[in-house]
Every structure is written in C-alpha cells, then in structure tokens.
Amino acid sequence: MDLDTNKLKSIVNDFSKAKILVLGDLILDEYLVGYPSRISREAPVIILKHIKSKYALGGASNAANNIAALGASVTLVGVLGDDADAKIFANTCKEKNIKLESIKDSQRCTTTKTRVVSTSNSNPDAGSIVQQQMLRIDKEDQEAINGDLENQILEKIKSSDYDLILLSDYSNGVLTESLAQKIIKDNPKTIVVDSNGDFRKFKGATTFTPNQPDLEKLVGHKISDDNSLEKSAFAIMKELEAKSLLVTRGAKGMSLFEGNQITHIPAINISEVFDVTGAGDTVSAVYSLALNIGASSVEAAYLGNLAASIVVRKYGTATVKIEEILEILN
Numbered sequence: 001m002d003l004d005t006n007k008l009k010s011i012v013n014d015f016s017k018a019k020i021l022v023l024g025d026l027i028l029d030e031y032l033v034g035y036p037s038r039i040s041r042e043a044p045v046i047i048l049k050h051i052k053s054k055y056a057l058g059g060a061s062n063a064a065n066n067i068a069a070l071g072a073s074v075t076l077v078g079v080l081g082d083d084a085d086a087k088i089f090a091n092t093c094k095e096k097n098i099k100l101e102s103i104k105d106s107q108r109c110t111t112t113k114t115r116v117v118s119t120s121n122s123n124p125d126a127g128s129i130v131q132q133q134m135l136r137i138d139k140e141d142q143e144a145i146n147g148d149l150e151n152q153i154l155e156k157i158k159s160s161d162y163d164l165i166l167l168s169d170y171s172n173g174v175l176t177e178s179l180a181q182k183i184i185k186d187n188p189k190t191i192v193v194d195s196n197g198d199f200r201k202f203k204g205a206t207t208f209t210p211n212q213p214d215l216e217k218l219v220g221h222k223i224s225d226d227n228s229l230e231k232s233a234f235a236i237m238k239e240l241e242a243k244s245l246l247v248t249r250g251a252k253g254m255s256l257f258e259g260n261q262i263t264h265i266p267a268i269n270i271s272e273v274f275d276v277t278g279a280g281d282t283v284s285a286v287y288s289l290a291l292n293i294g295a296s297s298v299e300a301a302y303l304g305n306l307a308a309s310i311v312v313r314k315y316g317t318a319t320v321k322i323e324e325i326l327e328i329l330n
Contacts, residue, residue: 003302005329011295011303012325016071018292021160023153023183024060024168024175026078026102028089030114031056033131035122048118048134055092058113059281060168063194066285066307067166068097069319072292075099075160077153079145079174085110101156103149111140111172143173150179157183164292166284167202169195177201190291194284199240207244207297208237209284215247226264233257244297246304248283256301263298268309268328282311282320 034048057065060078067074076093080086080102089110093100114137120130145153153174157165165187169175175195184191184204191205199208199218216223219232229247237245237257244258253267286307290300306328310320 003299008299008303009326009329011290011293011299012322012329014293015289015322018067018072018289019074019161019163020067020072020166020288020292021075021077021157021162021164022060022064022067022166022168023077023157024063024166025111025170025172026061026076026080026089026174027057027059027170027172028061028085028092028110028112029056029058030054030085030112031117032114033117033119036118046118046134048116049122051119051122055088057089057092057096057098059111059170059172060166061089061093061098062281063166063168063285063288064093064098065096066282066311066319067289070286070289070322072289073099073161075101075162077101077156077160079103079105079108079149079153081108081110081141082106083110085112085139101160103152103156105145105149108141108143109139111138113138113140140172142171144176145173145179147178150176150182153179154182157187162189164190164192164288166192166194166288167205168281168284169193169197169202171195171197175201180205192284192288192291194280199236202240204241206242207246207287207291208240208242209246209248209280209287211248211280212250229255230257230262234260246283246287246297246301248280248308254283254301254305256297258297263301265302265305268306279308279312283308286320 031054033052034050036046037049040047064074064076076098082104116135118132180202193202193205193208223229247255254265256263283304287300287304290303307320310324311318
C-alpha cells in the first residue's frame with residue numbers, strides 16, 4: 001500500500017470543512033467513581049465512598065463526539081426519553097460542540113449505561129491510579145420506534161445541513177428497516193453504515209464498516225483465513241449493493257473491499273492496546289470524515305485505522321485529536 005503522506009496530512013487538516021449528520025441510537029455513559037473505604041455490615045460487599053460522577057457520550061453520539069473533536073460540523077439526530085438523563089445528554093452534547101436534533105418520546109427512557117468504578121486513590125485526578133469497573137447497570141428501551149417518530153426523524157434530516165450521513169445502529173430500536181430504507185432511497189449523498197445488528201436492513205447504502213464477527217454472523221460461518229474472508233466480503237457486498245466494505249479485524253488490522261479490489265491495512269501499535277471501547281465509533285467517524293473531504297476509500301480507511309490505534313490507548317469512550325493523527329503521520 002503506497003500512500004502519499006502529504007496528501008493524508010492535507011485531508012486531516014481539511015476535516016474542519018466536513019459537514020456530517022449522524023443518526024442512530026443515543027446513549028449516555030455514566031461513571032460513578034468511588035474509593036473503597038470498608039466492608040458493609042449489611043452484606044459482604046465493599047462500600048465505595050463516592051468521589052464524583054462523570055458523563056460521556058456513547059453509541060451514535062460517540063461517533064458524533066469523535067467528529068466534533070476533529071473540528072468538523074456535526075448534527076446528531078436520534079430519540080431521547082423525557083427524563084433527567086435526557087437533559088444531561090443534551091448538556092453534554094452542547095459542551096462537545098455537537099448540534100443535537102433529538103426527538104423526545106415520553107414512552108421511552110434515555111438509554112443510560114451506568115458504570116460503578118473503584119479507584120486506587122481517594123483523589124481520582126491524581127497522577128497514575130488504577131481504576132476497576134465493579135458493576136454496570138443498563139437502562140434502555142429496545143422497542144422499535146413507531147411511524148410517527150420515524151416521520152419526525154425524516155423531517156429533522158430534511159431541515160439539516162450536511163454532506164454525508166453516518167448511520168450508527170446499536171440495536172436500540174431507532175434505525176428500523178423502514179426508516180433506513182426511506183433514508184437510503186431518498187438520499188443521493190454518501191451513506192456510511194456502522195451497525196452491531198442486521199446490516200441487511202441498510203441494503204443500498206454506500207459503504208459499510210462491519211467487524212469480522214459481524215461479517216461472520218452475516219454469512220453464517222467462521223472466517224478462518226484471508227481466502228474465506230475475501231469470498232465472504234465480496235458476497236455480502238454484492239448482497240448489500242454496496243460500493244465498498246471496510247472490515248475491521250482487531251490485531252489483524254482492516255481489509256477494504258471496493259469493486260473487485262482488496263486492500264489489507266495492518267494494525268498499528270497492537271502492543272499498546274489498553275481499551276477497545278468505542279474504537280469502532282472512531283473508525284466510522286474518521287472514515288466518514290475523510291470520505292466527506294474527498295479522500296479515496298483507501299486513504300479514508302487508512303486514516304480510520306490510524307485513529308483507532310490512538311484511541312485504544314485511552315480508557316473508556318475516548319476521542320482522538322488532529323494533532324495526535326498528524327504526529328504519527330509526521
């Protein structure tokens with residue numbers, strides 16, 4: 001793979017020109033951070049003395065956060081409940097410079113994933129500390145949204161200013177097949193799909209970013225080598241009527257399938273992986289950004305791979321900065 005480093009730098013420096021609409025499942029990540037103080041008298045469990053609570057954006061909103069962190073214009077569309085978590089979510093988006101165009105549904109709760117985290121220091125901001133997740137509580141509603149909410153989302157899309165759509169599906173009921181097909185059939189712009197559910201409902205989208213387990217689920221068998229990967233990827237690409245398919249493969253990097261061409265992109269810094277949480281969102285975000293700027297699929301995939309190599313060295317749903325990408329390119 002022979003890429004022009006100066007061209008890649010130019011693409012990254014132009015990220016601020018991109019205008020992307022992200023649509024999908026909005027998730028609030030809550031962290032309750034505490035310091036172990038003693039054993040409870042009520043049960044044989046550790047009592048954590050609460051130090052602080054913090055919030056992060058997950059799901060489709062993590063992809064939007066990655067886009068905003070790289071200086072681009074991003075509009076985030078989805079459904080929230082009419083509850084306190086929705087207000088926290090909206091305030092967090094405002095802090096991150098994300099234009100939130102949400103629809104409130106009083107029949108649903110705002111999807112919130114609460115993690116109880118213990119630290120090794122009573123001051124969680126102290127230099128080097130150990131953090132251990134002890135428990136996670138998920139509050140979510142996975143029922144498919146109704147036709148009225150679908151129409152409201154379509155109206156939000158029509159009134160938004162964007163050049164590319166990223167559909168981020170976490171199987172929480174927002175991206176129904178009927179909504180996905182209406183968006184794909186009525187929209188001439190590039191549509192990128194990142195899903196942990198059924199990719200088939202997005203048939204006709206421009207490009208897809210499955211990981212290898214997603215691809216295996218689609219074809220119904222294990223992918224054991226490059227030959228079976230290639231046969232599976234080309235078969236699914238044809239079935240989905242996609243122009244390209246970017247398969248993320250963990251320590252094996254990524255493989256881009258476009259037309260009848262295959263490009264294998266090796267992983268970077270696999271010995272320094274701390275946390276893969278949200279890495280897929282980073283890949284889809286940077287891949288979308290680069291495509292929006294006019295990069296080739298190979299250039300966009302390479303930059304997505306590079307960004308992922310940075311974000312996996314951070315804990316939690318993290319973002320990457322332009323300076324970090326340029327540093328590696330330099």
